[in-house]
Amino acid sequence: STNKIAAFKPHVAFILAKLVGLKTSITLHEFSSLSKRAQYFLKIFKLADYIIFTTQYEKNIGEKTLFNSAKTRLIPIASNIPSCQKKEKKFDLVHFGIISKGKGIEEFIWIIKELNKKNIKFRSALIGYVPGADNSYANLIIEQCTEQKCELLLNKSAAEISNLLAETDMAILPYPDGISERRGTALAAMINRVLVFSLRGQFSSEFENIAVLGNDKNDLLSKVLYYINNTDSFAKINDSAYEYSEKRNWQSIAQLYIGLINNDSNK
Numbered sequence: 001s002t003n004k005i006a007a008f009k010p011h012v013a014f015i016l017a018k019l020v021g022l023k024t025s026i027t028l029h030e031f032s033s034l035s036k037r038a039q040y041f042l043k044i045f046k047l048a049d050y051i052i053f054t055t056q057y058e059k060n061i062g063e064k065t066l067f068n069s070a071k072t073r074l075i076p077i078a079s080n081i082p083s084c085q086k087k088e089k090k091f092d093l094v095h096f097g098i099i100s101k102g103k104g105i106e107e108f109i110w111i112i113k114e115l116n117k118k119n120i121k122f123r124s125a126l127i128g129y130v131p132g133a134d135n136s137y138a139n140l141i142i143e144q145c146t147e148q149k150c151e152l153l154l155n156k157s158a159a160e161i162s163n164l165l166a167e168t169d170m171a172i173l174p175y176p177d178g179i180s181e182r183r184g185t186a187l188a189a190m191i192n193r194v195l196v197f198s199l200r201g202q203f204s205s206e207f208e209n210i211a212v213l214g215n216d217k218n219d220l221l222s223k224v225l226y227y228i229n230n231t232d233s234f235a236k237i238n239d240s241a242y243e244y245s246e247k248r249n250w251q252s253i254a255q256l257y258i259g260l261i262n263n264d265s266n267k
Contacts, residue, residue, distance in 0.1 A: 092122040104175050109141070128155075
């Protein structure tokens with residue numbers, strides 16, 4: 001019940017802002033993943049001056065289902081994980097992010113299991129945040145990682161995660177719907193020069209040259225195996241990924257928001 005009340009804090013803040021005559025903008029991240037019920041409760045935000053989406057796909061869905069395109073804007077996200085100077089390698093491959101369903105953690109563990117079957121020497125880690133609500137899924141994942149001798153590094157700060165990524169070679173991030181611009185964990189890996197391995201999806205075209213993509217988990221496993229035996233083969237991809245992620249920092253994104261405010265105040 002506490003979480004349900006917290007979910008309506010933006011609604012209350014929005015209503016108060018409108019009552020005192022303030023200009024308002026609402027940023028909706030991963031709008032398309034919300035339930036119909038959750039989307040219904042967003043209808044009040046149609047009164048906002050701007051509705052901001054973080055990807056073109058989300059913007060298209062929002063305009064099609066709920067919001068007036070005259071009010072919508074596109075401003076991408078960045079990663080909350082800072083960049084860190086590259087360090088001596090500690091981990092060959094990691095997965096990191098919130099430990100919840102739909103993040104590709106099962107596929108990550110499957111890849112580790114297959115590598116173990118082949119008696120390949122490597123060191124892996126799950127760098128994860130355990131949500132406070134229901135820990136049953138997290139406990140299952142922790143048990144499976146322990147069985148595969150995958151190190152567990154849980155509930156670390158952003159600075160600690162940055163340092164761990166600086167000691168990592170590969171990030172295995174097989175998002176079920178494919179890698180896309182909405183995945184902040186991929187950006188965090190790239191800004192720390194960690195080579196990203198992920199699945200190809202409907203919105204993965206811009207990642208073809210900045211990540212190693214597979215069509216399914218078996219294809220992804222073959223790419224990981226190839227990299228283990230040819231570690232210099234993807235250096236160009238890693239460099240391109242770093243350049244891409246550098247442009248997606250919060251400073252530049254903040255300027256887009258400031259530009260929106262300034263443009264509005266000049267009208």
